[in-house]
Amino acid sequence: MSDDQIVIDKRLFHDRIASFIAAWKADKRSGDALFSGIGSLVIVVGKASDGIYSKSAAFQLWLLGYEFPATLLILTQENIYIVTTKKKASYLEKLKDGKTPVEIFVRGKDAEENAKQFEKCLEVIKGAGKKVGVLTKDAATGPFGDEWSKAFGEVSKDLETVDISPVLSGAALAIKDEKELRTIRDASRASSGVLANYFVEEMSDILDAEKKITHKALADKVSAKVDDTKFFQKLRVSKDFDHMQLDWSLFPTVQSGGKYDLKFGEPDENNLHAGTIIAALGLRYMSYSSVIARTYMVDPNKSQENNYKLLLSIHETVLAAIKDGVQAKDVYNKALNFLKSKKPDLEKHFVKNVGAGVGIESRDNTLILNAKSTRTLKDGMTLSITTGFSDLQNSNPQDKKSNVYSMVITDTVRVTARDTVVFTKDAPSDVESVSFFFKDDEEPEVKPKPKKDSKVGAVAQTNITKSRLRNDRTTNQNEEKEAARREHQKELHSKKQQQGLEKYGPGAGSLNGTEEKKFKRFESYKRDNQFPPKVKDLAVVVDAKSSTIVLPIMGRPVPFHINTIKNASHTPDGDVTYLRINFLSPGQGVGRKDDQPFEDASAHFIRSLTFKSKDIDRMEEVVKQITELKKNAVRREQEKKQMEDVVEQDQLITIKNRKPYKLDMIFVRPALDGKRVPGHVEIHQNGLRYIHGQNMQKIDILFSNIKHLFFQPSQHELIVIIHVHLLNPIMIGKKKAKDVQFYREATEMQFDETGNRKRKHRYGDEEEFEAEQEERRRRAELDKHFKKFAEQIADAGRNENLSVDIPFRELGFNGVPARSSVMVQPTTDCLVQLTEPPFLVLSLNEIEIVHLERVQFGLKNFDMVVVFKDFNRPPAHINTIPVESLDAVKDWLDSVEIPFSEGPLNLNWATIMKTVTSDPHEFFKHGGWSFIAAESDEEDEEESEEESAFEISESELEEASESSEDDSEFDENASMEEGSEESEDEEGEDWDELERKARRKDREGGLSDEEKPKGKGKKR
Secondary structure (H helix, E strand, O other), X not given: OOHHHOOOOHHHHHHHHHHHHHHHHHHHHHOOOOOOOOOEEEEEEOOOOOOOOOHHHHHHHHHHOOOOOOEEEEEOOOOEEEEEEHHHHHHHXXXXXXXXXXXXXXXXXXXXXXXXXXXXXXXXXXXXOOEEEEOOOOOOOHHHHHHHHHHHHHHHHHOEEEEOHHHHHHHHHOEOOHHHHHHHHHHXXXXXXXXXXXXXXXXXXXXXXXXXXXXXXXXXXXXXXXXXXXXHHHHOOOXXXXXXXXXXXXXEEEEOOOOOOOOOOOOOOOEOOOOEEEEEEEEEEOOEOOOEEEEEEEOOOHHHHHHHHHHHHHHXXXXXXXXXXXXXXXXXXXXXXXXXXXXXXXXXXXXXXXXEEOOOOOOEEEEEEEOOOOOEOOOOEXXXXXXXXXXXEOOOOOOHHHOEEEEEEEEEEEOOOOOOEEOOOOOOOOHXXXXXXXXXXXXXXXXXXXXXXXXXXHHHHHHHHHOOOHHHHHHHXXXXXXXXXXXXXXXXXXXXXXXXXHHOOOOOOOOOOOOOOOOOOOOOOOOHHHOOHHHHHOOOEEEOOOOEEEEEEOOEEEEEEHHHEEEEEEEEEOOEEEEEEEEOOOOOOOOOOOOOOOOOOOOOOOXXXXXXXXXXXXXXXXXXXXXXXXXXXXXHHHHHHHOOOOOOOOOOOOOOOOOOEEEEEEEEEOOOOOOOOOEEEEEOOOEEXXXXXXXXXXXXXXHHHEEEEEEEOOOOOOEEEEEEEEEEEEEEOOEEEEEEEEEEEOOOOOOOOOOOOOOOOOOOHHHHHHHHHHHHHHHHHHHHHHHHHHHHHHHHOHHHOOOEEOOOHHHOEEEEOOOOOEEEEEOOOEEEEOOOOOOEEEEHHHEEEEEEEOOOOOOOEEEEEEEEOOOOOOOEEEEEEEHHHHHHXXXXXXXXXXXXXXXXXXXXXXXXXXXXXHOHHHHHHOOOOHHHHHHHHHHHHHOOOOOOOOEOOHHHHHHHHHHHHHHOHHHHHHHHHHHOHHHHHHHOOOHHHHHHHHHHHHHHHOOOOXXXXXXXXXXX
């Protein structure tokens, strides 16, 4: 940093020194042992630090924001004395005028004068008391440090020196303010970004290609990333992040192949070796450090996986134990006791401490989390938490080099009064994320299927040898598959129940988000001269400009805002008419919500006013004007509510140095106004731009606003699609849209069946085969073209973690999510319907639970209800799914770890969600979602006619399906099936139904009494 950039924050300096001296004085009064009766503190910095800050340099940085070499600080409870050179003194001069007196001694070339300055400082020390605080383990080097050591040594015999390392840590450096915490958070995000987004990719590419590279060479590649401007711009650490302020606090280190050092020393020259790989690094941002370390396992065996899972549990135990007011030794002992309870034989391999303080110093040696430290953790402290096993024996090594391995997890965290905040969470440490499998040409980060699948496979193989009949073998396989799925669902439901209890603890309160309603006030006119001129006639005046109706009351014009009026009507009676105006007032309960709460319980409100007039035509016109004004006001209010979630996007940054990637002949949905003409899509620096035809209308979509990106090929479809699902809606024309779709038709119209258009191509019978081949080739080329463009979009938006998701048609099923029956298809992250609007995009990670309704014998369709983790969000319904898809839907839900239940009833989800949001803690305390399956089973078993509190009534069902019946024949068929159930039972069952019942009875025959399903709905 150049000299002209050095600016000392005077206010920050005096605030921090004042709080330090206040703690010093309070310590003296309370008799605490932190300062131990010290009269003065001596802090001297000799030569400049080389990347690793000493305690004295760290204190300077905390106080001044910069390190000043060859500088002496002497602190007493009344004054601060600074000895430094002329240049540095010029920066410190402005500190003199402040809360705490500051005296500066400027050193020059006169040795005698310099000696006198030290003498004055020694007199200050002796005058402050016999006890003087020094940093005993922090020797100042260089000529200045040697000169001070010599001068202080002559008088130190008459003084009692005390090590002030714990003092500086406890009263200054350990507890961070908000600015410091944000800086450490940014340093941690940068560190975890380098590890997760660069090292992991680089390492996996090297191992996959079987390249040879040394630990040091790989570490050097990682360390060079600190100068990569584009990389840190893509990381988006924080809004004002300046990557030029980054430096290494822990130089990157890589370890593998049997040689490990959990102190993270210099990387060696050994080659990177598959097996257990440890990577550690730490970036310093604006002088504040962060540390992160991860263990990556390549083709791990079962023992290694189990040991890592244990280490992960210990790490989570440590994080859970870290809280304000807890002693450091208690944290370590909790981790050790947990290890002893699980695997006591690994105690000798466990680390001797589980972390230390981190901040300006990369490791605060006075704040170590070991078995002896009595240091108390406090809110605002930042720690580097390290848990690890060293020198473990590998029971099944890939070769001799990996018969010994170590494991470590390090995170930078913040201490709070509640849960620990992990700053380095962007680099995941779960087993799935750190395990790589290359043996069977699998994807690097994809784990093998859970154990339960292999069990099912084993059973299937057994059946092949033991079963004589094919039907017996298939039945056994289905039973085993169903049992495995049922067991897995029990685990998922139990986990979901536990998560609900942890998330919504006692006192969580309501989730309805309702604030206390206030009496709404509306202002029509601020001054009398704003009234319309006609009010002088004391007539009823409708002022559309001010959205006000002025009424004559007691000889005076009185304005009423349109939002205070409910409606108006007039009733002719002979030669006169009566104008009645009804007002909105508290207590009416208009609709489902009372928008007018009581402000004053004792107040009286006018409900209506009636005026008598002989001018019938005018009163009729007034009523029309009031009604129109009210409609406009309601419409504006609705539009305002609809636009609440529309966020104004940043400007699109266009590419200047080259032509952008472009896709031509593209249509967009929702369509723009005007003729249906194609446009083109361009990929720019931070987003997409669609330009519509000759009108040059534009739609800009920023990468930062894209939540999901899909590519749907033209196979089995009429169009090929690139679909963008947004985080926040944008305006397209006059409508808001959360889904934007770019498509092109995949087929050419060869001829018009009506004969109104000439054939485009005249194919004979002999050419039909060639035409089909050409069609397939053209579709394949179109799909390839669109897929490539989608991948280019993902590549351009990779800093926003964009990736292309493709629907799995083989897992799809028909259903009615809106108006008509469509193909609903799962993708890696979503459940989608992209073929016809309105589109359906459900993110899997936002789903709480899925309930399958109308699952009962005799019905040909069932419904799916998707409940979201955001309980204020209405559940999504996909109706009229063919029952043939039931098992496939269950298998898919189970495979993506989504708990599901099923029942024969349509439930009243509005009532259910109201119950959940009113008190989620009580809901999960009494079983949570388990009530759905339980209630369905009880009703079937008892054949009770009493209607459930959550069962939707017939009238509600009719109302709910009324709108969809007009648009879809499928709903109509489903209702006909339901309505004809009784008649079918009375007339008798056909052979197909009897066979299905028989097969079901056979399956139940192999279950115990407890496992047998009760009634029509099976309990999962």
